Amino acid sequence: MDTPFSTLIRTASHEQHTEAETSTFMGDLLGGALGVEAYTRYTEQLWFVYRALEADAERLARDAVAGPFIRPELLRVPELERDLAHLRGAGWRSSVSALPATREYAARVAECAASWPGGYVAHHYTRYLGDLSGGQIIRDKAERTWGFARKGDGVRFYVFEQVGNPAAFKRGYRELLDKIAVDDLEKQRVIAECKRAFALNTALFSALGEEFSSAA
Numbered sequence: 001m002d003t004p005f006s007t008l009i010r011t012a013s014h015e016q017h018t019e020a021e022t023s024t025f026m027g028d029l030l031g032g033a034l035g036v037e038a039y040t041r042y043t044e045q046l047w048f049v050y051r052a053l054e055a056d057a058e059r060l061a062r063d064a065v066a067g068p069f070i071r072p073e074l075l076r077v078p079e080l081e082r083d084l085a086h087l088r089g090a091g092w093r094s095s096v097s098a099l100p101a102t103r104e105y106a107a108r109v110a111e112c113a114a115s116w117p118g119g120y121v122a123h124h125y126t127r128y129l130g131d132l133s134g135g136q137i138i139r140d141k142a143e144r145t146w147g148f149a150r151k152g153d154g155v156r157f158y159v160f161e162q163v164g165n166p167a168a169f170k171r172g173y174r175e176l177l178d179k180i181a182v183d184d185l186e187k188q189r190v191i192a193e194c195k196r197a198f199a200l201n202t203a204l205f206s207a208l209g210e211e212f213s214s215a216a
């Protein structure tokens, strides 16, 4: 297999990426058709997902397969918590709730984190590389639409303060993917899990789209 793994995983998820990007909820949100409540609800859902992604980071950092991907500068839970405190107020913890689609997504991430490092890498890639890419577009729109301070409270989730050069970071990340310590069969399984990760994101957008509709 000559094609680098980073190319394989990107190509395999390309179609689903377009689907996620063009989902009604994302389109409405970024098109300015929804209020800050929808953005806040989405941010809450991300908090549940990233808690699952980051809860086992210390242990996974010692894993031969997942370890190279675990980087402190990526951790998002503290940033999400600052955003939620800004969006919902100091008592935000008592009001957040996970949608069923979010529970399903977070449970799958937790399952991979607990027992399948390759699957965990698929979820790690799907979220963090996306956040470093399209996430920047979302941040820009959110700042303009709801008046958050540039890179400030409300959009800190999208700000990787300790990643000086995101393009270089992504290049390094793709090199890690290309060197992932698994065989070809396992690489196919990781790709399949990446597709599942995208599907879980799309399902979350559908659920949010049902709760918040520009047509309502």
Ligand code: HEM
Binding pocket: 006, 009, 010, 017, 020, 021, 022, 026, 030, 125, 126, 127, 129, 130, 131, 133, 134, 135, 137, 138, 170, 198, 201
């Ligand atoms: C409106 C929403 C979105 C926009 C505008 C967007 C935009 C982009 C753009 C422009 C890139 C290319 C960056 C580059 O080549 O360096 C990218 C990459 C990526 N996005 Fe998105 N995206 C969105 C939503 C999502 C979602 C929901 C996910 C999954 C949860 C996602 C996951 C990814 C991943 C994993 C990559 C890296 C692909 C690779 O180079 O291997 N994106 N996105």
